[in-house]
Amino acid sequence: MSLGTHHNGRGRPAPGAAEPLPAAADRIRQAVASVIEGKPEVVRMALTVLLAEGHLLIEDVPGVGKTMLAKALGRAVDCSVQRVQFTPDLLPGDITGVSVYHQETGEFEFNPGPVFANIVLGDEINRASPKTQSALLECMEEMQVSVDGTPRPLERPFMVVATQNPGDMEGTYPLPEAQRDRFMARIAVGYPAPQAELDMIDMHGADEPLERLAPAASVAEVRSMVEQVRTVHVAPGVRRYVVDLVAATRTSPALRLGASPRATLHLVRAARAYAALEGRAYVVPDDVQALAVPVLAHRLLLAPEARVERRTAEQVVAELVARLPIPSPR
Template structure:
């Protein structure tokens, strides 16, 4: 079924209604954290990937499932474990003796929304199998390249590195995630509502899709039309450059990070109902987009990996465009 073309054009009002329906639908079961839901929508609209990072039991998988169920897209969940192999993700070619043919059996990555649950419990070899899929939207197995999507979204969850049985994600893998979001604990009121909501079962199972694949692509196309003033683009470049010269950072932000920031800023503006970006969009996204891509010197020496404070420090020193 075609997902683009003149017949599928959407007006700005229709697009805003679709986005509002998506965020409200996810917010029905992921309670008390509208900012986290907004970041998830930003990743989807900007055609990026989302990494949810926090301790077990705070709703990371719930958010991913709620987002997937809100979209009428093919959804696969992959539970990452130490014995998971690259072929378990991508698929394998098997020989059928009856027909004397080799047939490709697609793996679970062949979906429009993929939940990589507890991604850092798999070995680095298996984690790296996702690199081509996430960046190029394609998978190459036995010399044959097969496309993925559109749309194609990977939502991964991970536990803190200090937890037993986890492997740190390689820098190249982290760089493929547009945003890393720390979920955090809900406040008391939201947690009370969660207790009440779960009396009758798992509420996410009752969610109905509110967006079709064509709607997602229309929103993604609209995001790319958002105007980013040259002064905002320079603000982004100043921030990226600051990460490359800061004495506390052993590895600064890549050009891919700059592109991710630019696209995320466009998507963030759309979630605010604007067709233009403002400096506050950059400020809101600086840590979720950049912190996980940076390597602090203390982390390289075996210390704490969080580069969030450094990002905030760089941002505070930058001149904000008028």
């Protein structure tokens, strides 16, 4: 039986019952895939992070569709979307909002910034200064913004989708470790396959496909899917497997900085969403293995020896996954 669904004996949801999560999520996936050609795993990861109540970091070279992916996800859900173009002169108040004094009334009025939206697109986030990047720390972790000592809650669902160019490109600042740790997953879009690129030429030739994209789900439906994801069961053996995998990053000689306890929670939450998208009410080790690299690699710092050997954090995580024993079904 599909997650969160009541049936009437004929294989269909009973009247008034929730739509099966895989079916509801598939509508969003198809809507995004109609704009992002030939990248099903990238679209799936973005949807996984959305349903796991996380934030997504998309890192790749310019022109491969990072911003298009974020925009398509925002349009596929009928919710509020705000875009922030990160530049070197951007200030923290430009993101969170500021209090403005009105001389006529003698009072301060808070003008909310673009962070007060369901989906916030941070375009080229690593072109802003670390001080401005850090303006997102509180809202990404606590779902609120404090301005002038007053905490203001953000809307739910709330998701930051940030794009960044590789750190060795001109005019970029590295993201602070504390902020990287708040992103549930990091993905790369990559170049399209030749056939997908040919299809893209035809698709973008007549008009803009993003303009044709109609919402495939409402905010209420997304909230319902998030609640269903929270009920996915994680067996004690799988929990121990996650803890052991994260602990292995802290003792690996190839790493100077391992994954944090927040990474453990993020990996479990992402695995729940990943399993739910498969129509399962329980997490299996394969879910954890599939998510280990995108959830853990961006948080890690390589040891000098590993840098000399030109190893990557993704390679180190993959090696740890390959070595760690898989828990038994019992």
